Amino acid sequence: MSSIEERVKKIVAEQLGVKEEEVKSEASFVEDLGADSLDTVELVMALEEEFETEIPDEEAEKITTVQLAIDYINQNLA
Amino acid sequence: MSIADKVALVTGASRGIGAAIADQLGAAGAVVVGTATSAGGAEKISARFADKGIKGSGMVLDVTDAGAVAELLRSMQEQYGAPQILVNNAGITKDNLLMRMGEDEWCDVIDTNLSAVYRLSKACLRQMMKARWGRIINISSVVGAMGNAGQSNYAATKAGVAGFARALAKEVGSRGITVNTVAPGFIDTDMTKVLPAEQKDLMLSQIPLGRLGQPEEIAAVVCFLADAAGGYITGETIHVNGGMYMA
Secondary structure, eight states, X not given: OOOHHHHHHHHHHHHHTOXXXXXXXXXXXXXXXXXXXXXXXXXXXXXXXXXXXXXXXXXXXTOOBHHHHHHHHHHHHO | OOSXXXXXXXXXXXXXXXXXXXXXXXXXXXXXXXXXXXHHHHHHHHHHHHHHTOXXXXXXXXXXXXXXXXXXXXXXXXXXXXXXEEEEOOOOOOOBOGGGOOHHXXXXXXXXXXXXXXXXXHHHHHHHHHHTOEEEEEEOOHHHHHXXXXXXXXXXXXXXXXXXXXXXXXXXXXXXXEEEEXXXXXXXXXXXXXXXXXXXXXXXXXXXXXXXXXXXXXXXXXXXXXXXXXXXXXXXXXXXXXXXXXX
């Protein structure tokens, strides 16, 4: 079983069409990884499915970097 | 990708234009769920589909109930898969001069004709985005473009769904989803049967083709938009009205 960090990074890479090594923890989806606003919505949808949870819209808006996504999953699913 | 074996959801499919759309999509090979507000209406749709050899069934849906929309999508997904074609057809009229129009007459029409388009489109989009393919088709009315005395509520919703389609088309075009509007003119349905004879004659005199349209003539345009053939059209309103209004 891979760690939450690895799973999040894998999903980010798949969704945004970037290489996994580019997905650094501090990377911003929009500024560093080239995501547009719809990409970020899809990314949250993919995270919801991977971790079988629902992320409320007001929380989803705050998830703007890889680390924030990892933190959110850790805090809400651990 | 053609319509065959796609899953389609048509709201308000028990009669009139919605019934014709559901039947034509079904005849083209789609698996169709047609909704009605009552259990009896849903059963009739199922029976009609069975009779015509159409895959799918009728289901009960109150389009003003967000919980019911979520429930419908869940049961559709289980039985047939997520809808790839959504036809927002369900609509009502509560005509009155604005000076006499009650808040309830305004709100009911907005909720059923416009807010339901928001609810259903949003509910279907997730799976369409994942599939990188989808068709959302709103049924508007010539009244949304021309206006009609006594129908300020209805006209507002029918213009509204066209604007909605243009905005959403820009949002989700990159995901292979098209969003269009079909605006029927004066069509031979229960909704127009209730109009007084003088009003009907007056309207007929304004239609160059000199006759009412048939529900099947609206359904044909919806099927074209749903099919691969209509794949490069998005954000558009197609008027089907015998020349009554030319945009």
